[in-house]
Amino acid sequence: MAAKRRVSAAKDKWKLKQWYVIYAPDFFGGVEVGLTPADDPEKVLNRVVEVTLKDITGDFLKGHVKLYFQVYDVKGQNAYTKFKGMKLARSYIRSLVRRRTTRIDGIFNITTKDGYKLRVMAMVIAARRIQTSQERAIRKIMQEIIYKKAEELNFKDFVLEAVNGKIAAEIAKEAKKIYPLKKAEIRKIKVLGEPEVAA
Template identity: 50%
Template sequence: MARRRQARVKDKWTMKKWFTLIAPEYFGMAEVGYTPADDENKVLNRTVEVTLAELTNDYSNQNPYKKLVFKVYRVAGENAYTKFHRFELTRDYLNSLTRRRTSKIEDIVDVRTADGYIIRVKTVAFTVKRCQSSQKRVIRKVMNEIVKDKASKLNFVQFLQEAILGKIPSEIYREAKKVYPLRRVEIRKIELLKEPKVTAESLAKSGEKVEAEAQ
């Protein structure tokens, strides 16, 4: 009986093949992992997590603490192509920024990028010393307004690049430190909520080829 079960398990594995997970084009289409399946349709919507350091082979700065999650949207041959699903900082890194007798200020806002993507952006700022509630409100407003402004002017890929590589946090830091001295500002999480619908008319105008239909 045990031998039959072992044989069945072995047969299931021999029927599976390995698919190579490919990062989005704007992340260099790097190979980010492998996943087994006996049917390519079962690979769709699977996710893979990779750090920015692993993706870029650059372990400097905060790259090892920045995690990207990609989701499979198309399979061609043995390649499974992914798109952006989520970005976040590791919990260990965020905990390392927390200090006693200081303030942690957080903001969450849903924004629409210039090309129609709806994303949820979570920002966090850490002060040098504990600040007053009124100062927290002003800093939170600065964070909120800069994220909204950037999203309205940048397309989805541009916004991701500026948020993940630190340009948007740096701009928030420069403005918010005028309210109260800060130690650090970070975009701690970005979630893709909705993609724009792609129409034949918009494709004809842009001249771009889209491999998958946006949800």
């Protein structure tokens, strides 16, 4: 009997739950990206949803770009999100790194023009084994371009240029002057802090 009561209680609890529609941030088009159940709108706040850039754009070539959105506001049955981070799928990264290539990584903590603090991880794959001095030169190029972009762009524009490959393309353009490249990518972004809002 106790087991039946537990099952019945679980069913009743599930019936009380409502479905909330989750929307991407406005600068990603504000499109619907998922549904989540909850018996209280407060429980929807701070939930994180993972989607791919393909889900938003319909571009099948962008399925390896994972985006993370966090719910910050709920109005009625609608849950609105903000960008929390992105990363490339591990399988995609593995496909780029082959024998006799060189992977150069850079991790940079930046502050955008409008005060958002981000950790940006960039990656360049050289077509062959390269010298340490060449690695340093390429890493310096990565750093200079990423810091320059942070100074010039607000948070939304920086994220879009990173996610859409524009920043990586600029890195590749300069880095290939040091050595022929296979690929340049922004492989991960994490939001570390947001600007304080004046009271």
